[in-house]
Amino acid sequence: MSAKSAVAIPSPFRTREEKAREREEKREAVLRAAVRMFNARGFHATSLDDVAASLGISKPTIYHYLGNKEQVLIECVTRGLEMLRAAADEARAGEGNGLARLGYFLRRYGAVIMDDFGACVVRTGDECLSAEGAILFRSRKRDIDLAMRGLIADAVADGSIAPVDVKLAGFTLAGALNWAARWRDPAGALSAEAIAAAQVDLLIAGLAPRG
Amino acid sequence: MSAKSAVAIPSPFRTREEKAREREEKREAVLRAAVRMFNARGFHATSLDDVAASLGISKPTIYHYLGNKEQVLIECVTRGLEMLRAAADEARAGEGNGLARLGYFLRRYGAVIMDDFGACVVRTGDECLSAEGAILFRSRKRDIDLAMRGLIADAVADGSIAPVDVKLAGFTLAGALNWAARWRDPAGALSAEAIAAAQVDLLIAGLAPRG
DNA sequence: GGCGCAACCTACTCATGAGTATAGGAGAGA
DNA sequence: TCTCTCCTATACTCATGAGTAGGTTGCGCC
Structure with a gap:
């Protein structure tokens, strides 16, 4: 479906769709990490800083992918x-x-x-x-x-x-x-x-x- | 069991036991108000200030009767x-x-x-x-x-x-x-x-x- | 090369709420 | 009357955590 068909060296350059898919994956990962913590410790007892830390990212990144808590x-x-x-x-x-x-x-x-x-x-x-x-x-x-x-x-x-x-x-x-x-x-x-x-x-x- | 037997005008002067009973009643009232709020809004979402306010008292009074949240x-x-x-x-x-x-x-x-x-x-x-x-x-x-x-x-x-x-x-x-x-x-x-x-x-x- | 944009971070602001220091009033006993 | 001990309130401190401002990097596109 694209130029990566034959002698595909995995390219670090992302196509538009790959970018969108990556974004979706990251969103997904945030959600999954968050739901685990919410279930384990309760919504109010879970800070977004903790969720971010568990993914090795920072809180604003969560706000970047999802509006607010x-x-x-x-x-x-x-x-x-x-x-x-x-x-x-x-x-x-x-x-x-x-x-x-x-x-x-x-x-x-x-x-x-x-x-x-x-x-x-x-x-x-x-x-x-x-x-x-x-x-x-x-x-x-x-x-x-x-x-x-x-x-x-x-x-x-x-x-x-x-x-x-x-x-x-x-x-x-x-x-x-x-x-x-x-x-x-x-x-x-x-x-x-x-x-x-x-x-x-x-x-x-x-x-x-x-x- | 005491001098309040016969012509009992309800006295404003409390005996030792009455005092203890009153204290117990107040403790009880705090507990009852708190449990209602905890059930309605959740533990973390309920502040002791709110509980106190619902009884017309202040937060330190709750700490006086019960150690902490x-x-x-x-x-x-x-x-x-x-x-x-x-x-x-x-x-x-x-x-x-x-x-x-x-x-x-x-x-x-x-x-x-x-x-x-x-x-x-x-x-x-x-x-x-x-x-x-x-x-x-x-x-x-x-x-x-x-x-x-x-x-x-x-x-x-x-x-x-x-x-x-x-x-x-x-x-x-x-x-x-x-x-x-x-x-x-x-x-x-x-x-x-x-x-x-x-x-x-x-x-x-x-x-x-x-x- | 320069512009725009997405992604991400550091470093804040600001509200909320737990817990406390302190003072004052009221009954009990000396 | 003086004081001791409850009881209660006002007025704090202080930590936490949501949400934001603003900067940086790196890619794609003209």
Whole structure:
């Protein structure tokens, strides 16, 4: 696609696209470093100086790539929320009865929540954001909640799960999975997917002895 | 027990015990005001000046009753943890099979978590505390976790619940109930106990259609 | 060569909030 | 009356951390 095809000595001269890609990579790296720290120490307890230092750069560089501290956080939670929304869309478009689609969503939801950006959604309270930011954040979270409720309602409607209170079930299921963002050890033996699957099995079957 | 028995005109002169009780009441009021604000805005985002202002007093008065900001938080979470421990103790000492005792614990656990001090336990991350404080906090929470696991293991052992993975079930149940600290509206129609009971019923029965 | 621009840094400003020094008033006892 | 001990407030200090000003370097383009 360019002159670097045949005897390509890696050139230190960047094309326009390479530059743009590099910029995007750096932005990405800042976000990743920030979300790790936010999750580990909390938003307020993390200074942008610390984030910068962990990347070997200085604070103004962060401001160069992302407007301000809140912007950094908003980008992080937006990533997480997008993944959750994608999971909901896929589940809704999926095959199978209501329970199958709900189960698919819950497994994906759980796995996302154990990702850095997903965990950030859970760990970030409205109080971290400005008034406008909090409104946006709440509304995005509400979309996920409503998607969850929709899937539950569908499953109730087609009889593939018991006729539960949709709202209460939504919060209870979300909470059970959300909490994994707190206790799961990324260095542990089980993958996020495996844990989520086990949790979902438990939530579907319940504690009661199986027939 | 004193001279205030018969024709008691309420005296403005305090006895030694009354003084002590008043001091305790004031301490209590500070704690209650603080925990509300911590829950609403987060620990780091709450200043002791704000807490003091909400009581119509000044910051040094808070320092007079409680050593420093961390001490205030520690007292708050300790209250919550004590309530949870009491619930575990009662459940363990209770009658009935394993499921009955586990169910009792979970209902109490859920109700405590929706209380101001209980919610504080959930909303407080280790990052808010000093190194020593965090160690103490973690170990107290671990006690609760272990109590929960013990009750689950007992119920598995006597066959009153299915043979679940004890650790995973413990975290999943705790998460489902903990999350209520975030979404429940204290002004809502349902009591904390009613919500907890409904959640526990759901967790025991599971989503699967009932036979 | 000179201009413009992107990227990055050093070195600030400035607000906030934890914690303290200090003083003053009020009841209790000598 | 004098003093001691609580209780409480005013008015600080001081560290931290968000955000900014302004300079420097190096590349691409006329």
